[in-house]
Amino acid sequence: xxxxxxxxxxxxxxxxxxLDGFDLGVGALHxxxxxxxEERLTLIRTIGPVxxxxxxxxxxxxxxxxxxxxxxxxxxxxxxxxxxxxxxxxLILRGIGVELRMFLHSTVWSGLFNGCFGFASLLLAIFYGAxxxxxxxxxxLQADHxxxxxxxxxxxxxxxxxxxxxxxxxxxxxxxxxxxxxGANYAALxxxxxxxxxxxxxxxxxxxxxxxxxxxxxxxxxxxRPTVLHNYQALPxxxxxxxxxxxxxxxxxIALRRGNERAAFLSSCSYLICMMVGAAAAxxxxxxxxxxxxxxxxxxYNAHSGEHALAVGLIWWTFGMAVAVGYFVFVYRMFxxxxxxxxxxxxx
Amino acid sequence: xxxxxMIHRLHFAFTATFHYLFPQLTMGLAPxxxxxxxxxxxxxxxxxxxxxxxxxxxxxxxFVMGVVTGIPMEFEFGTNWAEFSRVTGGVIGQxxxxxxxxxxxxxxxxxxxxxxxEQRLSRLGHWGAAFAVFAGSWLxxxxxxxxxxxxxxxxxxxxAADGTFHVTSFWxxxxxxxxxxxxxxxxxxxxxxGVFVVGAVGAYYILENVFxxxxxxxxxxxxxAGLFSCIVQIFPTGDIHGxxxxxxxxxxxxxxxxxxxxxxxxxxxxxxxxxxxxxxxxNPLAANKVLSFLIYGTTTAKVKGLNEFPxxxxxxxxxxLYYSYHIMAGLGTMFVAVMAxxxxxxxxGKLYSTRWILWIYLLCLPFPFIANTAGWMTxxxxxxxxxxxxxxxxxxxxxxxxxxGNGLFTLLGFMGLYVILAILFLFLVRRTIEHGPxxxxxxxxxxxxxxxxx
Numbered sequence: 039x040x041x042x043x044x045x046x047x048x049x050x051x052x053x054x055x056x057l058d059g060f061d062l063g064v065g066a067l068h069x070x071x072x073x074x075x076e077e078r079l080t081l082i083r084t085i086g087p088v089x090x091x092x093x094x095x096x097x098x099x100x101x102x103x104x105x106x107x108x109x110x111x112x113x114x115x116x117x118x119x120x121x122x123x124x125x126x127x128x129l130i131l132r133g134i135g136v137e138l139r140m141f142l143h144s145t146v147w148s149g150l151f152n153g154c155f156g157f158a159s160l161l162l163a164i165f166y167g168a169x170x171x172x173x174x175x176x177x178x179l180q181a182d183h184x185x186x187x188x189x190x191x192x193x194x195x196x197x198x199x200x201x202x203x204x205x206x207x208x209x210x211x212x213x214x215x216x217x218x219x220x221g222a223n224y225a226a227l228x229x230x231x232x233x234x235x236x237x238x239x240x241x242x243x244x245x246x247x248x249x250x251x252x253x254x255x256x257x258x259x260x261x262x263r264p265t266v267l268h269n270y271q272a273l274p275x276x277x278x279x280x281x282x283x284x285x286x287x288x289x290x291x292i293a294l295r296r297g298n299e300r301a302a303f304l305s306s307c308s309y310l311i312c313m314m315v316g317a318a319a320a321x322x323x324x325x326x327x328x329x330x331x332x333x334x335x336x337x338x339y340n341a342h343s344g345e346h347a348l349a350v351g352l353i354w355w356t357f358g359m360a361v362a363v364g365y366f367v368f369v370y371r372m373f374x375x376x377x378x379x380x381x382x383x384x385x386x
Numbered sequence: 387x388x389x390x391x392m393i394h395r396l397h398f399a400f401t402a403t404f405h406y407l408f409p410q411l412t413m414g415l416a417p418x419x420x421x422x423x424x425x426x427x428x429x430x431x432x433x434x435x436x437x438x439x440x441x442x443x444x445x446x447x448x449f450v451m452g453v454v455t456g457i458p459m460e461f462e463f464g465t466n467w468a469e470f471s472r473v474t475g476g477v478i479g480q481x482x483x484x485x486x487x488x489x490x491x492x493x494x495x496x497x498x499x500x501x502x503x504e505q506r507l508s509r510l511g512h513w514g515a516a517f518a519v520f521a522g523s524w525l526x527x528x529x530x531x532x533x534x535x536x537x538x539x540x541x542x543x544x545x546a547a548d549g550t551f552h553v554t555s556f557w558x559x560x561x562x563x564x565x566x567x568x569x570x571x572x573x574x575x576x577x578x579x580g581v582f583v584v585g586a587v588g589a590y591y592i593l594e595n596v597f598x599x600x601x602x603x604x605x606x607x608x609x610x611a612g613l614f615s616c617i618v619q620i621f622p623t624g625d626i627h628g629x630x631x632x633x634x635x636x637x638x639x640x641x642x643x644x645x646x647x648x649x650x651x652x653x654x655x656x657x658x659x660x661x662x663x664x665x666x667x668x669n670p671l672a673a674n675k676v677l678s679f680l681i682y683g684t685t686t687a688k689v690k691g692l693n694e695f696p697x698x699x700x701x702x703x704x705x706x707l708y709y710s711y712h713i714m715a716g717l718g719t720m721f722v723a724v725m726a727x728x729x730x731x732x733x734x735g736k737l738y739s740t741r742w743i744l745w746i747y748l749l750c751l752p753f754p755f756i757a758n759t760a761g762w763m764t765x766x767x768x769x770x771x772x773x774x775x776x777x778x779x780x781x782x783x784x785x786x787x788x789x790x791g792n793g794l795f796t797l798l799g800f801m802g803l804y805v806i807l808a809i810l811f812l813f814l815v816r817r818t819i820e821h822g823p824x825x826x827x828x829x830x831x832x833x834x835x836x837x838x839x840x
Contacts, residue, residue: 087502090453091494094486097460101483104464108475108550115464115471116785122465123796126458127803133454134810141447141814184468186787343476344552351480354556358487365495372499372506 039348040338043106044322046355050099052314055166056220056307057092061085062166063221065132065159066214068152071222071240075148077233080377082136082155084228087373089136091366093129098362102355106348109183109341110325117177117185118169121201125165132158160214167213171206174317175199175262176329183336195262197330205258212251219244220310223290223303230376241302242294249287252313256280263327266320279316286312393793394466394784399766400797401458403759404804408452408811410758413527413573414580415445416520418607423513432825437603438516439504440823441584446501447814451807458800460486466793470773470783476552477543478533480559485529493522527576528569535565537774538765539634551774567630568765571623574615575761578721579754581612582747585728587819589747592738600823602738605747609728609737616721624718625680631768632681635775636690638768641701642711643677645691651675652689657712662704665692702770710763717757724750 064085072078085092104111115122135155139148175195177185190200193207202210222241226234259266270276286309293301321327325341328334342348422438425431460482463471496518504512542558543551553559588604591597632639640646644655646665654677658670675685682689692700701707724746731737738744773780 087498090497091491093453093457094490094494097457097490098483098486100460101479101486104471104475105479105483108479109472111464111475111479112468112472112785115461116466116468116788119465119785119788119792120796122461123799126461127799129457130454130803130807133450134807137450138447138810138814141443141817180787184785184787186789186792343479344546347476347480347553347556350556354484355487358484358491362487362491365491369495369498372503 039345039352040323040342042352043102043342043348044325044338045318047099047103047106048314048318050095050102052311052318054092054095054099055314056310057095058089059163059217059310060221060224061089061092062132062159062163063217063219064225065135065155065221066163066218067221067225067237067240069156071225071236072233075145078148078152080229080233081225082139083377084225086136088369090133091369093133098359105351106343107325107336107338107341108343110336113179113183113185113336114326117187118172118201119186120189121165121169125162128158128162128165131155132162163214163217164210167210168202168206170213170317171209172201173326174209174259174266174321175203175205176327178330179326179328179334179336181334183334183340195329199329205262208251208255208258212248212255215244215248215251216306216310216313219248219290220303220306223299223306227299227303228375228377230378238294238297238299241290245287245291245294252283252287269319269322276319279312279319283309283312283316389790390786390788390793391781391784393790393797394788395780397466397793397797397800398462401455401462401800401804403762404808405452405455405459406758406762407755408448408455409523409527410576410579410755411448411583412445412452413523413576414578414583415441415448416516416523416580417577418580418584418611419445420513420516420520421607421611423516427509427513433599433603436823436825437600440600440818442501442516443818444583444815446497447811447818449497451811455804455807466785466788467773467783468785468787470778473549473778473783474537474551474774476550477540477559478536480553480556481529481532481536485526489522489526489529493519493526496522524573527573528565531569531572532560532562532565534765535562535568538568538769539564540774540777564630564634567623567627571619571627572761574619574623575754575758577611577615578619579758581608581615582721582750582754584608585612585747586751589744590819591822593741593744593748597822597824598738605728605737605744606732608747609725609732612721613725613729616718616725620718620722624715629681632689635768637692637695637699638701638707639681640690640692640695641704641707642764642768643689644704644708645677645689647691647693648688649691650678650688651686652677652691654680660705660708699771701768703767707764707767710760710767714757714760714764717753717760721750721754721757 064081068078068081072081100111131154135151135153135158139151142148142151172187177187178198179185188200190202191198193200193203195203195205219241222237222244226237226241229237286305289305290302290309293299293305323338324335325338326336419438419441422434422441426434426438463478463482496515499507500512500515500519503515507515536559539562540551541562541564542553542555544554545551584604585608588601588606588608591601592605628639631642643652644658644660644667645652646667651674653672653674655667655670655672658667658672660666661668678687678689679685681687692704727743728737728747731740731743769775771779771781773783
């Protein structure tokens with residue numbers, strides 16, 4: 039059962055990365071790719087009706103993590119105190135930037151909201167990548183399972199690292215590049231004309247960057263934490279995941295060359311899913327590894343909630359999420375297709 | 387009280403208090419919007435649809451504020467109250483994740499359809515979207531109340547050897563009697579905010595002599611719905627809640643009432659300043675024996691004063707608890723009087739032409755927000771010094787590794803950001819009100835192909 043809950047949490051966070059990932063990508067991208075306010079609005083309209091629902095995956099994912107592994111929630115959230123608070127501020131700015139613009143139509147206000155939206159999206163992508171980097175690298179857990187990380191120390195990955203070091207910076211930059219590529223693929227699917235051409239060109243230019251950073255981060259991960267291969271060696275079937283990562287990257291490239299927008303977007307979804315699943319498979323059954331002593335690791339065995347809660351939870355949680363996925367299918371169907379028409383009411 | 391504990395308490399209190407200004411408005415407006423949509427369906431009068439569309443705009447602004455200030459709340463359990471989360475996560479993790487899974491997805495999916503889908507949904511379909519948003523917001527409120535109620539009145543748990551709490555009954559937590567009455571009381575409070583905001587805008591339009599017809603519709607609904615919510619707020623929900631509190635949290639009740647010593651035939655202090663050092667009320671204006679009657683139904687019953695409890699178990703800030711409770715109860719009583727006057731004048735057909743009552747409705751605008759805030763302060767300050775009543779002290783719950791300095795840094799950050807949000811909110815709502823409920827094409831989603839939804 040702990041195995042199930044581990045994967046449910048992983049699925050929720052992966053769902054968040056894939057869904058809100060393209061919102062963030064579009065956000066980080068829109069200041070650069072759009073040439074006019076009209077185009078910028080079109081880009082925002084591609085995510086308008088869905089970003090709020092996508093963000094709920096973070097809340098529901100965080101909630102699921104809290105419910106299933108309270109110790110991880112307590113330790114991780116208090117240990118990553120400063121970056122998490124900044125993530126909250128950025129999420130506030132992003133929400134304001136997307137949503138309040140429709141009430142004010144003027145150059146100055148639009149500029150302000152565009153700035154908020156772009157800046158917050160860009161930094162959020164980097165923060166999420168760095169956060170994942172921290173989980174893989176490990177943190178200086180104390181005997182009581184708590185820790186506190188400063189934003190940076192000496193930029194090395196030693197036993198007393200900061201949130202940012204050379205490794206997590208690579209992870210952050212990779213996340214930014216991958217999410218911008220993802221966002222460009224999504225926006226290309228939803229737009230037409232000049233803007234669409236530029237989005238596809240941007241995606242094409244980003245592809246080599248993402249591919250190179252993926253390789254670099256893989257090498258860096260193996261260098262700082264060779265133990266990530268343990269699960270793979272124990273169950274060689276898992277090697278199919280990195281193969282799928284490579285295949286997804288290849289498929290993005292081919293789809294971009296052929297101008298197949300749908301295939302490019304689905305491939306970048308698959309790339310993100312495989313990266314997340316690969317990371318989860320590497321850390322299992324650990325939830326947060328210690329940079330000082332493996333005996334202090336937070337694992338699914340010492341962090342889990344009560345048996346009754348987890349058993350009953352499987353019933354209502356599965357039911358609730360099935361219904362929620364139903365809403366998503368409904369909403370995405372309702373807003374499917376390319377953005378057309380005037381900019382009046384850019385679409386929630 | 388050491389510094390870090392104080393900072394973490396302030397951090398949560400500030401962000402929660404600011405956050406709840408918005409959900410109380412959205413939860414209050416949602417059923418009123420559904421009523422306007424229903425009236426439109428039944429009468430075909432476009433005035434009601436325009437009213438629904440106008441309030442949906444205010445709802446939308448408030449909803450965004452509620453969402454962006456609400457996300458920090460879910461994080462702060464872990465960031466600022468790690469030890470509390472670790473120990474109680476086995477219980478309260480459940481309602482918190484249920485809120486995400488059952489209500490946030492519902493709300494976020496249907497809000498877009500409601501705000502922008504009017505032209506591509508059928509009339510009934512659009513009503514359905516409005517209803518789904520209402521259901522989502524009220525469901526969300528329920529899960530939060532369940533979480534708080536468990537902290538106030540823990541049920542359906544056992545404790546493992548390491549002190550952590552684990553749920554023993556899924557329904558036991560959800561159907562906590564404390565949660566049910568607190569939910570009823572709280573939702574009346576939210577509805578009260580909604581009706582007073584709608585009523586104030588209605589009165590403003592009539593006094594300003596713009597959109598008068600709409601203003602009358604607003605005011606009429608406010609008075610009728612408000613008469614219901616304001617009465618039910620006090621009786622039976624407030625009454626039952628108060629008696630439950632007296633039986634389960636007697637020290638809190640004594641603190642709320644400023645009752646330092648046990649008394650037979652205890653009085654209700656209507657006004658006066660509690661002096662916690664000398665354990666007395668200064669300048670008291672009291673009604674004899676009323677407190678005994680309110681709690682036990684008889685004027686001769688004995689009510690426990692604070693002297694019955696060890697000082698370490700006293701609520702940590704008695705004057706603030708006392709004032710919060712008195713402000714809430716005083717305003718609640720005033721609301722009934724305002725709504726009763728309004729209803730009487732409506733019945734006599736003079737509501738829209740009586741300037742003094744219109745002015746009162748206009749000026750009442752801030753009071754329901756204050757009353758709701760004071761009510762929550764009563765509940766949460768009254769729970770002190772416990773974070774889980776009787777079982778875990780607040781002082782044992784905060785994140786020991788997050789220093790006071792780091793806590794203050796982010797508290798100041800939130801304060802700055804929230805000042806900007808508050809200004810933006812007021813500015814946007816004022817613009818919306820100035821613009822008024824005018825006839826305009828419904829904002830339409832221009833992406834994709836239309837789909838028909840029954």
